[in-house]
Amino acid sequence: MVAAAFFYLFAGVCIASAFMVIAGRNPVTSVLFLILTFFNAAGLFILIGAEFLAMMLVVVYVGAVAVLFLFVVMMIDVDFAELRSGFLQFLPVGVLVGIVFLIELLLVIGTLFVDPAILQTAAAAAAADAPAVGVTNTEAIGLVLYTDYLFVFQAAGFVLLVAMIGAIVLTLRHKPGVKRQDIGKQVERSHETSVELKSVPSRQGV
Amino acid sequence: METFLAFALILGKSLLLLVALLVFIAYILLADRKIWAAVQLRRGPNVVGPYGLFQSFADLLKFVFKEPTIPDSSNKFLFLLAPLITCVLALSAWAVIPVAEGWAIANINVGVLYVLAISSLGVYGIIIGGWASNSKYPFLSALRSAAQMVSYEVSIGFVIVTVLMCAGSLNLTEIVRSQQDQGLATWLGVPWLAFLNWYWLPLFPMLIIFFISALAETNRPPFDLAEAESELVAGFMLEYGSTPYLLFMLGEYVSIILMCAMTTILFLGGWSAPIDLPPFTWVPGVVWFVIKVCLVFFMFAMTKAFVPRYRYDQLMRLGWKVFLPISLVMVLVVAFVLQLTGWAQAG
Numbered sequence: 001m002v003a004a005a006f007f008y009l010f011a012g013v014c015i016a017s018a019f020m021v022i023a024g025r026n027p028v029t030s031v032l033f034l035i036l037t038f039f040n041a042a043g044l045f046i047l048i049g050a051e052f053l054a055m056m057l058v059v060v061y062v063g064a065v066a067v068l069f070l071f072v073v074m075m076i077d078v079d080f081a082e083l084r085s086g087f088l089q090f091l092p093v094g095v096l097v098g099i100v101f102l103i104e105l106l107l108v109i110g111t112l113f114v115d116p117a118i119l120q121t122a123a124a125a126a127a128a129d130a131p132a133v134g135v136t137n138t139e140a141i142g143l144v145l146y147t148d149y150l151f152v153f154q155a156a157g158f159v160l161l162v163a164m165i166g167a168i169v170l171t172l173r174h175k176p177g178v179k180r181q182d183i184g185k186q187v188e189r190s191h192e193t194s195v196e197l198k199s200v201p202s203r204q205g206v
Numbered sequence: 207m208e209t210f211l212a213f214a215l216i217l218g219k220s221l222l223l224l225v226a227l228l229v230f231i232a233y234i235l236l237a238d239r240k241i242w243a244a245v246q247l248r249r250g251p252n253v254v255g256p257y258g259l260f261q262s263f264a265d266l267l268k269f270v271f272k273e274p275t276i277p278d279s280s281n282k283f284l285f286l287l288a289p290l291i292t293c294v295l296a297l298s299a300w301a302v303i304p305v306a307e308g309w310a311i312a313n314i315n316v317g318v319l320y321v322l323a324i325s326s327l328g329v330y331g332i333i334i335g336g337w338a339s340n341s342k343y344p345f346l347s348a349l350r351s352a353a354q355m356v357s358y359e360v361s362i363g364f365v366i367v368t369v370l371m372c373a374g375s376l377n378l379t380e381i382v383r384s385q386q387d388q389g390l391a392t393w394l395g396v397p398w399l400a401f402l403n404w405y406w407l408p409l410f411p412m413l414i415i416f417f418i419s420a421l422a423e424t425n426r427p428p429f430d431l432a433e434a435e436s437e438l439v440a441g442f443m444l445e446y447g448s449t450p451y452l453l454f455m456l457g458e459y460v461s462i463i464l465m466c467a468m469t470t471i472l473f474l475g476g477w478s479a480p481i482d483l484p485p486f487t488w489v490p491g492v493v494w495f496v497i498k499v500c501l502v503f504f505m506f507a508m509t510k511a512f513v514p515r516y517r518y519d520q521l522m523r524l525g526w527k528v529f530l531p532i533s534l535v536m537v538l539v540v541a542f543v544l545q546l547t548g549w550a551q552a553g
Contacts, residue, residue, distance in 0.1 A: 002209065028337060032284075035330070055319035063326025067356055070333055071349065136315045138376055183523070 007047055014040035027073045035066045052138045219311050223300060230496075231459050232262035237500075238507050245511035272448035277339060280445065284338035289450040292331030292457035296464065299324040303467050304379045306477045306491035317378035318366055321468060322359075325423065328461055329355045332432065335454070336442035347441035350518060351425060351432035357525040358422040364533035365416040368540045369405055369472045372549075382476030400482040404475035412536060413473045415529050417505065420465040422525065424458065426506060428513040429521055466502040467495075474498045 017036040024030040038061045045054035135143075145153055236251065236258065243250030251258035276282055302317040304310035314320060329352050336348020370376060373384040389403030396402075406413050422429040433441040443454050470476060475498075477491030516524070543549070 029284075032334070051314065051316045052319070055316050055323050058323035059319065059326055063323060063329070063359065064356060067329055067333070067352055071352065074337055074345075074349075136376075138316060181519070 003047060007044070010040045010043040010047065014044065028070065031066065031069050031073050034069070035062055038062045038066065050137055052136075052141060216311060220301070223305075223311060224297065227297070227300060227460065227463070228456075231456070231463060232266075233259075234463060234500075234503060235262050235265075235459060237503070238510070241504065241507040242511045245508070266452070269452035270449055274448040274450060275445075277341065277445050279340045281338040281340065284334050285445075286450060288331050288335030288338060289446065289453035289457070291334065292328060293453040293460070295324055295327050295331065296457040296460035299461070299464050300467075302378060303464070303471070304382065304476065305467075305495050308379070309477075309492065310379060313377065313379055316376045318370060318376045318381070321378075321464070322363060322366065325461060325464070326355075326359050328457070331454070331457060332442050335446070339442070339445040341445055343438045343440075344442045344444045347432050347438045347444075350438075351442060354425070354429065354431060354521060354525075355423055357522060358419045358529075361415060361525065361529035361533045362419045362423060364530070364537050365412045365419070366472065367537050368409060368412050368533070371537075371540055371544055372405060372409070378471055378476075382471055382478065385475045386478050398482045400475065400478055401480040404473060404478075406473040409473065409540070411532070413469070415533055416469060416472070417502075419525075419529060420469065421506065421509060422521065424462045424465055426462060427510040428515050430515065431518050431521060462506060463499065463503065466499045466506065469502045470495060470498040474502070 014037055017033045017040065020033040021030050021037065024033060038057060042054040042057045042062075045051070045057060239261075240250040240258075251261035254260045254264045276285055299321050301311045302314055302320050304313065310317075332355075333348045333352045336344040336346075336351075339345070369381065373381040375381060375384065385404045386400065387403075389405075390407055391397055391399040391402035394402070421427075425432045432438075433443070438444075443451060446454060477495045479486040479489060479491075479494055
């Protein structure tokens with residue numbers, strides 16, 4: 001009973017705030033609603049007992065990705081009147097994409113089009129993979145992720161690494177003539193290399 | 207009925223923890239000012255009550271009875287929401303902290319991740335506050351502070367990973383227990399020297415990195431660039447006064463004490479007595495916990511008193527180019543050592 005009440009609370013807030021993300025006038029409030037959506041999704045994860053995923057969602061998406069979103073949105077200057085002027089023009093395309101997406105979702109998860117026997121085999125396979133009782137879900141994910149799916153996992157890591165290097169290369173500029181602090185050079189300096197003593201003859205200068 | 211009783215019990219525990227925490231923070235604040243004063247050969251607050259013991263309560267009354275001002279051009283809802291976020295998040299992280307054997311309000315399996323998640327959310331209070339003020343200095347400060355907190359979270363995460371690998375659990379209570387069972391003292395055959403078992407000894411470099419990152423994460427001097435009164439006036443709190451300001455300060459100190467508690471749990475054996483013999487074992491665990499938290503906080507206060515403020519680019523350099531590589535390599539080293547020597551806990 002309590003769990004059901006919490007489910008409807010989280011799910012309701014999740015959908016409402018997801019709607020506010022696209023309906024909000026101010027981009028910053030949109031991002032804040034996005035964060036609320038993530039947060040409620042994490043709540044839903046906890047309700048089904050996937051506490052590790054919930055915490056990861058908060059740490060990664062809310063704690064890091066959404067912060068960067070906020071950064072970008074606060075920095076750029078978006079003209080909303082201009083953005084909204086093309087709304088009706090793009091509406092049919094948006095609706096089309098939405099409908100295609102909906103049909104695909106129904107095909108994948110709905111029993112309407114899929115043979116129930118296939119779903120049952122899939123459920124049986126998932127049950128066979130399920131870890132023994134008493135294993136915490138952090139351990140369960142770790143056991144699967146670092147054994148059966150190790151290479152896929154590593155490949156995903158490499159994709160992220162390449163994306164990161166790409167972003168750094170795109171923004172890296174070497175301007176000539178800019179003075180930069182070189183910590184290594186500073187530490188390397190000693191009394192001998194930085195001070196020069198000269199005996200200056202009287203009344204002649206250096 | 208049973209659900210209701212369980213709910214009432216949790217509520218009672220939470221209230222008890224909240225009151226204890228707030229009173230503790232009142233005196234931690236006083237201690238902070240007194241230590242700072244002592245280093246600078248001043249007396250510090252000494253007027254309200256004997257030795258200034260009621261200074262924090264006087265400050266509380268002063269803040270509460272002042273008129274709150276909200277800037278005309280600010281986003282009023284977000285402006286008032288920001289201090290609430292900071293304070294509520296900082297307090298909610300305490301739900302999983304075991305202050306003594308079995309004394310955590312919620313003894314969850316992913317306790318460490320919960321603390322990490324909640325403390326990574328703390329940045330929102332600052333960034334929303336800075337943005338909603340609609341003023342230049344708070345905005346600049348909010349951006350600075352957000353970048354700083356995100357950067358240092360990375361190294362904190364890796365330090366925690368090394369501790370987790372040694373403990374073999376994400377549960378904070380289990381982490382403390384794993385420090386009681388084995389370690390240097392047990393191998394030397396002197397298990398009563400319990401403090402040699404704790405992780406501060408084998409993971410000493412990690413302790414240093416964690417301590418410095420905790421300073422940066424909580425915006426404590428020498429990393430208080432969010433405030434930087436010489437360049438940004440008072441940082442993201444510039445437009446705040448009265449109770450909203452109080453909530454910001456409260457949230458900041460609650461998260462500082464949280465970081466002290468995390469240091470205690472991860473490296474200093476939590477509630478366990480330093481020497482496993484009477485009369486030390488007669489002292490209740492919560493007393494040891496508070497003593498250790500105070501010890502770590504004393505280090506925080508001393509650092510504030512005698513280290514000059516970092517420059518911003520150097521702060522970023524320290525986070526990304528020094529701490530991140532060191533902690534990343536240490537994760538590998540610790541993993542290899544645990545695997546090769548077979549010290550890794552089964553599970």
